[in-house]
Amino acid sequence: MPQVRHNGPVSTDRLPWVPAGVLAGLAGLATSHAAAMVLTLRDAPFVAVAGLIVRLVPEVLADRLERIFGQGDRMALFVVEFLVLLAFFAVAGQLARDSRWKAAAVWAFLAAVGLVAVLVQFGHSPNDVAPVAAGLMTWLAVHAALLNPLRVAAGEPPLVDHERRVFLMVALMTTAASAGIALAGRAVGNARRHVDTSRRLLRIDGVTRRPPPPAATLGLPGITPWQTTAEEFFVADTTIAAPTIEPQDWRLRIHGMVERELILTFDALVSRPLTESWITLACVTNEVGGGQVGNARWSGVRLADLLAEAGVQAGADCVRQTSHDGWDCATPLAALADDRDAMLAVAMNGRPLPIEHGFPVRTIVPGLFGHVSAAKWVVDLEVTRFDEVETWWTSRGWSEQAPVRLASRIDTPRPGEQVPAGEVAVGGVAWHPHTGVASVEVSLDGRRWEPAELGRVPSDDTWVQWAITLDVPAGEHLVRVRAVARDGEVQTGVRSEPSPDGATGWHEVEFSAAEA
Ligand SMILES: Nc1nc2c(c(=O)[nH]1)N[C@H]1C(S)=C(S)[C@@H](COP(=O)(O)O)O[C@H]1N2
Numbered sequence: 078m079p080q081v082r083h084n085g086p087v088s089t090d091r092l093p094w095v096p097a098g099v100l101a102g103l104a105g106l107a108t109s110h111a112a113a114m115v116l117t118l119r120d121a122p123f124v125a126v127a128g129l130i131v132r133l134v135p136e137v138l139a140d141r142l143e144r145i146f147g148q149g150d151r152m153a154l155f156v157v158e159f160l161v162l163l164a165f166f167a168v169a170g171q172l173a174r175d176s177r178w179k180a181a182a183v184w185a186f187l188a189a190v191g192l193v194a195v196l197v198q199f200g201h202s203p204n205d206v207a208p209v210a211a212g213l214m215t216w217l218a219v220h221a222a223l224l225n226p227l228r229v230a231a232g233e234p235p236l237v238d239h240e241r242r243v244f245l246m247v248a249l250m251t252t253a254a255s256a257g258i259a260l261a262g263r264a265v266g267n268a269r270r271h272v273d274t275s276r277r278l279l280r281i282d283g284v285t286r287r288p289p290p291p292a293a294t295l296g297l298p299g300i301t302p303w304q305t306t307a308e309e310f311f312v313a314d315t316t317i318a319a320p321t322i323e324p325q326d327w328r329l330r331i332h333g334m335v336e337r338e339l340i341l342t343f344d345a346l347v348s349r350p351l352t353e354s355w356i357t358l359a360c361v362t363n364e365v366g367g368g369q370v371g372n373a374r375w376s377g378v379r380l381a382d383l384l385a386e387a388g389v390q391a392g393a394d395c396v397r398q399t400s401h402d403g404w405d406c407a408t409p410l411a412a413l414a415d416d417r418d419a420m421l422a423v424a425m426n427g428r429p430l431p432i433e434h435g436f437p438v439r440t441i442v443p444g445l446f447g448h449v450s451a452a453k454w455v456v457d458l459e460v461t462r463f464d465e466v467e468t469w470w471t472s473r474g475w476s477e478q479a480p481v482r483l484a485s486r487i488d489t490p491r492p493g494e495q496v497p498a499g500e501v502a503v504g505g506v507a508w509h510p511h512t513g514v515a516s517v518e519v520s521l522d523g524r525r526w527e528p529a530e531l532g533r534v535p536s537d538d539t540w541v542q543w544a545i546t547l548d549v550p551a552g553e554h555l556v557r558v559r560a561v562a563r564d565g566e567v568q569t570g571v572r573s574e575p576s577p578d579g580a581t582g583w584h585e586v587e588f589s590a591a592e593a
């Protein structure tokens with residue numbers, strides 16, 4: 078039987094309700110982003126929501142957070158968040174078919190989530206609400222504008238060409254306008270670019286650039302360079318977008334169990350005497366053989382001096398450090414007040430800190446893992462007691478007193494590499510910051526440990542390069558390394574996971590040697 082053709086009102090199903098919602102949604106997202114860039118230095122609501130998701134991640138995931146949030150994973154989080162938003166936009170669009178109010182409820186809900194995310198950010202200001210408001214207004218206005226032709230059409234025969242054209246026009250104009258606003262926003266107020274410029278122009282008296290001491294480098298190709306460049310230095314943090322802080326806006330408050338509270342501006346900080354030293358920084362999540370460790374020359378102001386000036390009260394045993402992004406850690410007071418070079422660092426390898434490494438000021442404490450000491454973008458130091466604080470990582474089960482463990486790594490040969498049989502140079506790095514590495518030993522195919530040659534380093538706070546030439550017959554081989562610390566500790570071969578206080582075990586590399 079042939080279909081009967083109706084001439085009555087078109088089924089409203091066939092109207093582009095969903096595209097209208099999606100379009101309005103994208104427009105609102107763009108205006109909120111643009112407003113955030115123009116008005117504030119803070120994250121746009123979209124980014125703030127991603128930050129909120131990270132905060133709310135279940136405890137089970139927490140000990141893997143650092144590895145989850147490599148750059149690629151941040152991108153993945155953004156993509157997922159974007160897709161979820163698109164779904165909400167589509168739902169708003171579809172609901173508008175029943176009633177405008179239902180659609181408005183969806184927009185209001187999304188705005189509320191954005192508002193919460195923005196307001197739980199550390200140190201938010203009233204300004205931060207504006208981008209959310211801009212987004213909500215855009216959603217409501219653009220959606221209403223797009224709905225008009227649809228509502229007309231709903232009671233009528235199929236959209237005539239004229240009405241289709243109107244819809245298309247509105248759609249195109251909206252898209253163009255939002256793209257325009259977003260681009261303008263970028264051009265006007267990209268906070269990161271501004272801070273990048275301030276950073277490049279910043280000259281700090283007393284910061285010097287020095288090449289590594291020649292004796293620290295053994296000259297064996299394939300070993301990690303003794304000095305890690307800023308570009309090669311690992312990045313480990315829980316932020317979604319690195320905080321962008323102008324030096325002139327930076328303040329540090331030292332308070333809590335002190336005689337005198339101190340508030341320091343950036344200028345006040347860098348007008349103090351600077352200390353400079355080579356220090357190896359390691360992350361507790363580093364696996365045996367992993368790359369979450371680096372060695373740089375840091376310049377900054379000694380924390381022991383600042384704490385002495387503030388006057389630490391009896392009974393205090395730690396300093397709770399808080400970063401601009403709200404991340405915090407508690408550092409044993411002893412490590413900050415003894416004679417080691419624990420500092421508020423303002424420069425890395427002779428240049429102002431890179432933004433992702435904590436610009437303008439971060440803490441560096443020789444000998445402690447980063448999660449209890451190396452606060453980036455640090456803005457608050459509270460002298461307190463361990464039994465009074467819960468911090469980001471320690472509340473998730475990672476160790477509280479966290480000396481960097483004795484460790485060693487083989488850099489060459491690489492796993493699976495094929496080398497000519499005969500004399501094979503094996504080398505890598507070993508570290509036990511603030512204790513020092515006394516010797517490094519290598520074992521081929523489970524035979525006896527043989528001592529490697531070590532680079533000569535300026536202090537016990539840095540890693541050492543090691544190298545050894547082995548006589549290797551043709552065939553498959555396994556080489557392993559262990560270090561001995563200056564305090565007599567021999568690196569254990571017992572394998573353990575990074576959690577809670579750092580991985581243990583010897584690094585082993587399988588390679589093959591072929592007859593020339
Ligand atoms: N604000 C902030 N500071 C932080 C972190 C963080 O997540 N947020 N991570 C810490 C950890 S776990 C480590 S290992 C070091 C890494 O410093 P880097 O990224 O400069 O290598 O920073 C520490 N400082």
Ligand SMILES: [Mo]
Pocket residue numbers: 143313359360361362446447448
């Ligand atoms: Mo870390």
